[in-house]
Amino acid sequence: MSRLIVISNRVQAPQPGTGGGAQGGLAVALNAALAEEDGIWFGWSGDTSDNRELRFQTYGGVTSAVMDLSEQDVEEYYDGYANRTLWPLFHYRLDLTEFERDFQGGYERVNRVFGERIGPHIEPDDLVWVHDYHMIPLGWVLRQQGITNRIGFFLHIPWPPRRLLTALPDHRRLVEALFAYDVVGFQNEEWLDSFFNYVKEEMDGTVDGNNVTVGGRTICAISCPIGIEAKDFIAGAAGPVARAAQLNQLESAVGRSLIVGVDRLDYSKGLPERFAGYERFLQNHPDRRALVYLLQIAPPSRTAVQTYRDIRNNLEQMSGRINGAYADTDWVPIRYVNKGYPREVLAGIYRAARIGLVTPLRDGMNLVAKEYVAAQDPRDPGVLILSRFAGAAQQLSVGALMINPYSAEDIADGIDKALRMPRAERIDRWQAMIENVVEEDVIWWRKRFIDALSAETQ
Numbered sequence: 029m030s031r032l033i034v035i036s037n038r039v040q041a042p043q044p045g046t047g048g049g050a051q052g053g054l055a056v057a058l059n060a061a062l063a064e065e066d067g068i069w070f071g072w073s074g075d076t077s078d079n080r081e082l083r084f085q086t087y088g089g090v091t092s093a094v095m096d097l098s099e100q101d102v103e104e105y106y107d108g109y110a111n112r113t114l115w116p117l118f119h120y121r122l123d124l125t126e127f128e129r130d131f132q133g134g135y136e137r138v139n140r141v142f143g144e145r146i147g148p149h150i151e152p153d154d155l156v157w158v159h160d161y162h163m164i165p166l167g168w169v170l171r172q173q174g175i176t177n178r179i180g181f182f183l184h185i186p187w188p189p190r191r192l193l194t195a196l197p198d199h200r201r202l203v204e205a206l207f208a209y210d211v212v213g214f215q216n217e218e219w220l221d222s223f224f225n226y227v228k229e230e231m232d233g234t235v236d237g238n239n240v241t242v243g244g245r246t247i248c249a250i251s252c253p254i255g256i257e258a259k260d261f262i263a264g265a266a267g268p269v270a271r272a273a274q275l276n277q278l279e280s281a282v283g284r285s286l287i288v289g290v291d292r293l294d295y296s297k298g299l300p301e302r303f304a305g306y307e308r309f310l311q312n313h314p315d316r317r318a319l320v321y322l323l324q325i326a327p328p329s330r331t332a333v334q335t336y337r338d339i340r341n342n343l344e345q346m347s348g349r350i351n352g353a354y355a356d357t358d359w360v361p362i363r364y365v366n367k368g369y370p371r372e373v374l375a376g377i378y379r380a381a382r383i384g385l386v387t388p389l390r391d392g393m394n395l396v397a398k399e400y401v402a403a404q405d406p407r408d409p410g411v412l413i414l415s416r417f418a419g420a421a422q423q424l425s426v427g428a429l430m431i432n433p434y435s436a437e438d439i440a441d442g443i444d445k446a447l448r449m450p451r452a453e454r455i456d457r458w459q460a461m462i463e464n465v466v467e468e469d470v471i472w473w474r475k476r477f478i479d480a481l482s483a484e485t486q
C-alpha cells in the first residue's frame with residue numbers, strides 16, 4: 029500500500045498535551061489518512077534557528093518532521109513572498125502587494141532546502157501531497173532530485189485572473205513550477221478557469237477537459253472544494269460545551285438577535301466593509317437598533333506584516349466610532365473580540381446566532397460559512413449571509429442570502445431580510461445548504477484529491 033506524504037508550511041500533526049478537539053477539519057482529515065498509511069507530515073516548525081535538520085516525532089499514530097527556519101528565511105519567505113506578495117495578489121489586492129527580489133529569492137531558497145531535506149525520505153510508492161501558496165515550487169525541487177512519484181498540489185486560496193497575475197515579476201516561472209506536479213487542485217471552478225485562461229494565453233498551452241498541456245508536459249487540473257468535518261461539527265454543536273456557550277450568548281442577548289462573524293483578522297475577510305454594512309442597517313432602522321448586536325470574533329494573525337497591523341487599527345477605530353455613536357446605557361452594537369475560542373464554543377455561538385455574516389472580498393473557500401450552517405438547530409436555523417466572492421458561494425448560494433460585500437447597502441438589506449425571514453423559509457434555505465455541507469465534507473474532499481492523484485492515467 030502506498031504511503032501518503034503531506035507537505036505544508038505549518039504541520040498540524042497531533043501534539044502531546046493537546047486534545048484532538050483543538051484541531052480544524054483539514055488537520056483531522058489529513059491526520060486520519062496519515063495514521064492509516066504510516067505517512068509523514070513535513071513542514072516548518074514555526075521556530076527560528078540556524079539548524080536545518082528535520083526533527084521527527086511520532087504521536088497519535090502520525091509522524092511529523094519539522095525544520096526550523098532562519099530569521100532571514102521567515103522574513104523573506106513567510107512574511108515576505110508568501111504573505112506580502114502572493115497572498116494579497118492572489119486575493120486581488122494589487123494595492124497591498126509588495127514586490128521585492130529578496131522575497132522571491134528567499135521563497136525559492138526555502139523551498140529548495142525543504143525539498144532537499146524531504147527528498148531522501150520519500151519511498152518509491154509514496155503519494156506526495158503539497159499544500160498551498162507557500163510551497164508552489166516544492167514539487168519542482170523534488171523532481172530535480174529524480175523523484176518520479178505521483179506528486180499533487182492543492183491551492184487553498186483563489187487563483188487570480190490572468191491580467192492580475194501578470195503583475196507579478198517572474199509570474200511565468202511560478203506557474204511553470206506547477207507543471208512539475210501530476211495533479212493541481214483548486215477550490216472551485218472559477219479559480220480553475222482563471223488557471224486555464226493563464227495557461228492558454230500566457231504559455232501557449234492547451235486545455236482538454238482537465239488535462240492541461242504546455243510544451244509537451246500534461247498535468248491534470250481539477251476543482252476540488254474543501255469541506256468541514258460536518259458530522260463531528262454537528263454533534264459538537266449539540267454537545268454540552270457548545271450548549272453552555274449558546275445559552276451564555278442567549279442570556280446576554282435577552283430578546284436581541286445575535287449576528288455573528290468569525291474570521292482570522294485579515295484584510296481579505298471584508299471586516300471594515302462588514303462593519304460599514306452593519307452601521308448602514310443601524311442608520312436605516314433606528315426603531316430596530318437595540319434589537320440586534322454584532323459579535324465579531326477576530327483572532328489576530330500575521331502580526332509581523334504591516335498591512336495586518338493597519339487593518340487591526342482600522343477596525344478598532346471603526347468599532348469604537350460605531351459603538352460611540354449608537355450605544356445606549358444597556359446596549360452596545362458591536363462586540364469586537366481579538367481572541368480565539370475552542371471549536372465547541374464557536375459552534376455554540378454559531379447556533380445562538382440568528383445571522384452568520386460572512387463577507388470576504390475574496391476567499392479561496394471560507395469554512396466559517398460551512399461551520400455556521402452545520403451548527404444550526406434544524407428546527408429553528410439561522411440565516412447565512414454570504415459574499416458572492418467567497419469560494420463557498422458556488423456550493424452555498426442554494427440557500428444563503430448572497431450579497432456584494434463592497435456594498436454597505438447590500439449588506440444592510442441582507443441583515444434586514446434575514447431578520448424578517450419566516451421560519452419556514454429559513455428551514456428551506458438551511459436544508460438546501462446542509463445537504464451540501466454534509467455530502468461534500470472534508471473526507472469527500474480528501475478522497476476526491478487522492479483519487480485524482482492515484483489515477484494511473486490522466
Ligand code: GDG
Binds near residue numbers: 053291325394396399
Ligand atoms: C484558508 C483560505 C479556505 C477562526 N477563529 C477561530 C477559529 N477559527 C477557524 C474557523 C475556520 C478556520 O479558522 C478559518 O478557515 P477559513 O476557511 O474561514 O479561512 P482561512 O484561515 O483564511 O483559510 C480559505 C481554507 O484555507 C481551507 O482551505 O477555506 O479560503 O483562506 O475553521 O472556525 N477556530 C477556533 N477558535 C477561533 O477563535 N477554534
